[in-house]
Every structure is written in C-alpha cells, then in structure tokens.
Amino acid sequence: MVIIGAMVRVNAEQHQAAWQVLADLPGVTPFALDDATRLGLVIESPSLDDAYRLLNHDVHDVPGVLSAYPAYAHFE
C-alpha cells in the first residue's frame, strides 16, 4: 500500500473542472485547501510506481493542473 499526500496548483478558472477530473482518477481523492488555485490530493495505490505515475503524469495531464508536489509519502 502506498499513500501519498500532494498539493496541486491549478488554474483558478479551471478549479472545479480539474477537481472533477481528478476525482475520477482511480485512487485519487481531492480535498480543498484555502484558495482557488490549490487543492490537496490523497493518492492511494498498490505500488509506488503507480502512485508516481498518477502524481507526475496522470495528475499533471489534467486540464487546469499546473504542477503537483508531494508532501507526504507512506510506503509499505
């Protein structure tokens, strides 16, 4: 089990749309932070490879997402 907490920087106008697409990614749970240009994500995946792919590719490719940074990683 791998759980990663990440902060995602989004374009304010596309915040809602990006949230929706992110929520549809398997193993990804978005949560709100305190402004329209950022949101939090929890990524749960069976392997670090999957988690890494999700964070650095799938999440990055979502329209409106500008960047993503991990803040917490739990591997076991």
Add this chain to the structure above:
Amino acid sequence: MNDITRREFIKWSAMAAVATMAGCSAPQQAAPAPQATARPTVEAAKEWHKSVCRFCGTGCGVQLGIADGKLVALRGDPDHPTTKGLVCAKALFLPKIVYSPDRLTKPQIRKAGKLVDATWDEAMNLVADKFADAIKTAGPDSVAYYGSGQALAEESYLANRLFKGGIGTNNLDGNPRLCMASAVGGYTTTYGKDEPMGSYDDIDHARTFFLIGSNTAEAHPVLFDRILDRKSKNANVQIILVDPRKTPVRRVTDIYLDPIPGFDLDIFHAMAQVIIAEKLHAPDFITKHLVFRKVVDNQNVDVTFDEYVKFLEAFTPEKAAEKCGVPATKIRQAARMFAQGPTMSLWCMGLNQRTVGVWANNLIHNLHLITGQFGKPGATPFSLTGQPNACGGVRDTGALAHLLPYGRVIANADHRAQMEKLWGAPAGKIKAQDGLNTIDMFKALGEDKLKAMIIITTNPGQSLPNANKYRDAMGKERANKPFIVSVDAYPTRTTELADVVLPAAMWSEKEGVFGMSERRYQLMPKLISAPGEARSDFDILLDFAARLEERGVVAKGYIAGKFKTTADVWEEMKEASRNTAYDFTGMSRERMKKERGIRWPVLDETHPGTNRRFVKGDDPLLDKGPFADANLKPGDIKIYTGANNKAIVWLRPSKDPAEPADKDFPFVLSTGRVLEHWHTATMTMKAPELRRAQPEAYCEVHPLDAEKLGIKTGDMVKLTSRRGDVTVRARVVDTPRPGMVFVPMHWYEDNALINKVTIDAYDPASRQPEFKVCAVKVEKGKA
C-alpha cells in the same frame, strides 16, 4: 486507532501534511478532521532532523526521519523560510538512493586491468606515491583536481587550499564549469563580483518574470511553484519565456519567444533598443550607477550612453526577428512588459551552456540596469543553479582554476598574498597564472601532459561534452597513461576508467555546508553512518594531504594536524570571507545548527542575513567594514563591487553558435533534464520507481521534421554529429522548435550517452562548453 482504520489514519496524516505545507490548519473539506496540530508522519521514523535536499540548487529544506540509526523517511520542512515545506518528487526517493545495494564500500585498485578490493592504506599510499612522484619529476602542474558542486563547501575549500597553496598548482577546477561558469562571468564582468544580489523573496514581489533558457517547472519545481503562487494571486503578474523548447513552463506563459537555438543575443539587444526608443529606460539610475563599455582590439573602452543607443540601432526588433526567428511584435511586447516591472529574470543552462554564455548573461543584466529593475523588491537578475552547492561550495570558495576564495582571483597579486598569509603558505606559492579549466584539463590528460588527477563527487566520464575523446583521455591504455583517482559513492562511467576508486560517504553521512542559489548557506548534520569502509571526501582529502606532507611535496603541518573536522575548516573559511563582499563572519557553527540557513553577507551573530545586496538598510556591508557609506539613505543603492561603484553595460556584438546546423548536419541538438532524473542519474537511477518512470533515453522530434524523415513515436532514431552518435527512441512532439531535437542527458548506456554527440567548443570568457547547440544528422535507426 479505535474507530478509524489504520489506512484512514494514514490518509488523514497525508491530508494534514498537505494542509500544513499549504499553510492551512486542516483540510477544508472532508470527514473527521485530524488534530489541527497533526504533522506529516511516516510511522517508522522515530526522530526528525532538519537538513537540505541533496539535488538541485533550489536548496529545499527537508526533514529527515531516522529510526535505529537508519534514514527511513524524508519530508518537506514547513519551517524552512524559503521553500516552506515543498519538495519535488525526486527528493522523496533520497532514502532509497542512500541505501542502494551498489554503494561502493571498499577502496579498489586496478590490477591487470581489473578493479580489485584494497585496504585504505594500500590505496592511499598508491595515490600519494603517484602524485608525489609526478610533482617531484614533472612539477606541481603535472597534477590536477576535478571537483564538484555536490561536495561540501568545506571539502572544496580544503581541496583548493591543498592544491593551490600546498602543492602549488592552480590545476583545480570543477563541474560548475559545465553549468554556471557563464553566470559567474556575467556577474563578475558586470558588477565586479559573482553571485546574485536578490533572493527568492523577490519572487513574491515581481510583476514580470523573464525566464530565459530555464525549464523551471522540471528543473527547479519548488521555485516554479512560488512563481505560480505569485501569479495566481495577482492578475497583473506576467511571465515571458525565451526558450526554443516548449517546456512545461509554456503552460503559464503570457509571451513566448522561441528563438532558433543559439540565436537569442539579438533579442536582448532589440528589447533594449525598444526600451530606449520608447523612453522606458531609467535615466537617473543610468547616470548614478552605470558605465557603458565595449571591447576594441582586446582593450576595454568606455563609451557614452549615446554611443550605446547608436550601437543598438543595428538591433531593431525587425532585424532581430529575421535572425532569431521570433516575431518583432513579441519582442516589442516583451520589452514593454520588462520595463514596466518590477521584473525578475531567472535563467539557467539555456543561457549559460553557450559559446556566448557570458555575453548572453551581460545582456540580461543590461536590461535590468538600463530600466533600473535592480535593488528593489521583485526587481533583480537571478541565475539559477543546477547543483546543491555550486554557489557556496565552488564559486564562493574559489574552487575553480582562475579563482581564490570569496571573490579573489588568481590574477591579482594582492589576493594571492592574502590567501598565502591566511593559509600559512610561503609567499609566491600560489602561481600567478590561472590553472587549466575543465576542458583544457581533460585535453591535457589526453595529451599525457598531466600525470595524475583526482576526481571527487562527479562523473566526467559521462558529463563532459565530446565524451568519446575525454573518456579515452581518462581510460585508454597507453604507455604514459595518466593516473586517475575517482572518489564516488557509486560505480559510474568514471569509476570504470579509474586506476583507484575510493568509496565516498554520501549526504547525511557527513556534516557540512551547502550554499544554494540565493546566497543561503545551510548546515547539514551527519545523521547516519556511511556503509562499509566509505569515508567522507573531507576525510579522504585530509588523509591525502597528510601523505603528501610525508612525501615532502607539501610543507609539513600545512594541513595535517590543523583540521580535524569540517567545523575546523569552517572557522578558517569565515576568516577568509572577512572584509570581502562575501563576509559571513556572523555564521557560527552553533547558529547554523539552529537556523535554516542564512544569506550572506552577515557580519555578526545577530544580523538576520541579507535579502538584497547593495541596498542601504538591507546590506550590512554598507553600514560596516570596507564598503560602508554613511552618506547613503535607507533604500539607496551602491554597487560597491563595481568599477568605481558602478555596474557595466556591455556593448556585445552578435555572434553565432560554434556549430550551427548546416547541409550535412541539418538539425540542432539541445540537451537537458527530465523531471525524474538528475544530471548523470548516478543517484536517481538507483530508485527503481524513478528508473521505471523514465526507463530509457529518447529524442524529441517536431512533427513537421518527423514527417519529412518518416519517423513515428517509438521508432529508433540515430543522431550523428561530427563527434559521435547515439541511437534512441523517438518521441514525436511539438515541444522542440522545428529543426531542433532534444535528448535528455541522464542515460549512461553507450547507445544513449548523448555527450558522445555534443560539442566541446567553449565560451572563451567563461570556458563553459556549448551543450545547448550542436549540429546533428537525424535518421531512422535500427532497434
């Protein structure tokens, strides 16, 4: 865990960590909130210590989780004043990288062509014998040191002391020559001394960001977020990007200029031309703080502002557009936006790794100077660095062939005398001529003019341009083949060529200072033990010096017995900085243990560090010491390192790259980084996840070119230059400009080692090679 499952608890910890990093007390929407005080926890960690990321020059503050003497976790340090808890994905893998099973743990000596295990005594005696023999028979200039922006500051300082003041050779250079020597040349020719005057804090005040040749999004992601944060909160913040490759920075860019690679100088002149023609310049600042200069017959000649204006007439946006392939309207827009300010320029290898690197740097400074975008919040030219300690470790300690510590240069007799006195070296010991710079050093090696070289914490067997030539210089068997020592934590493309390999302790296995891009010196603690018999570079250098003393080629007691720890050397470094423009005498080791880095100059223990140099009220050197000026008011600027306290606006002519595309080699190759890997990937390839995320080298080809060549994504393509070839998989994407291909520099397999193709032509001023531009042929290859 009571009513929540362990998995839920970990999820909550993850959310709390993100909320803490984002500056919120708790996640804003979600089921039962964690304790507001919850901090990220990786359960295995029993204690956490502040430290610094091992990778890039951003210098992110990290916290390292230790359990039972082992490094088990890493997280961003929310208390870090500039990076505030952010890290990029690479950093999370550092614990894995440190414990890679292929760490070198024993010294090795080459016998009958094979590296075999040896004792430290055997290996060090052999190294010392070879060096001493060379020095005795062929003189001090027959040996050389090649160092790194990844060594600790104390290590580079000690090596500099040993070679220049102990052995008596200036043949000491380092890999920052490959990445930021042109930035050094730009600062020193314009302001008299190296290093940025501003800091990361300027990001929070800038209205215009001028990014040149910097893939900040992938190479310095945490700084990129700070730029995004600034932009997201201020609708009038704009980003101008100059880069022939549409990197991810392009997504947030307001004005994008994509010059033909190597042809951007005219853009910067054209921007200056527009700024002055439209009266957007700053006449008062110009009168007070600037001189204008050109070079005629190798002599510097001062000229008037009017002559500068006349010079710029040859660089109208229309003329620049023709040469650079960028629309004139965009050059005009960029110029106006730049002049409006506050403007912060950030640049990296796209500007530095060029045969006109210093000139290109000068022209960025010119723009800041003629507009007065200087010394005010958000208005500053700022070069970014790729290595964690290129600034503090190599530039500042003077560990390059033409430098001495803290702004001193070999060419200056007073500077040499000052260092001889401090080091206790006899007068005249430091030679008056610059030593061999990186490329010339490896050329001399190939010509058997050097007899012995020690290479520490770097991998020139992969990172030098025109790599076949210099790999042969290091490793090809021949009668007088020089003796090569490689000190590293892992096997590399360099250790495979060495006669002796010494196993090195890594980051966190030793204590010392890293100095990152914004003049911040940060102390990293030793937290874990090095594996096997590995030793720090510092201990290896001490041992080496002692053995050279025993053999009579370094004066007895010059180093042996003087220093035991890096903290001892730090005391001397502080003294070396006293009364220089770098003065950090207020950074005691005790203070550094407590604080999360301090920005020099800092003259006493109570000074908080300097945000903006040359500004009265901020820079303590304007209050005390040789540069003090009581006549200034708070906020006044005095460029006290400059020519008569003035900065120089240089009239640099237009100049093409060393090897533009031609009919035989019709494409331009540029090299660079990917997010997952770092430099020669000695470390990042050790994390299987990072390796799998970017498993093989590739070549980006523009769709228009791919169509002409009949290449599809996934095909193998062969890239050939006048020096060598590689065959890698194609990615057909519109990221590079048509006519340009891009290959990352990280892969070390023979078929993918891109530096076999790159050119070793270098900037005559900075001696930095032109990794960013060389001509290649692109053909469909065989798998």
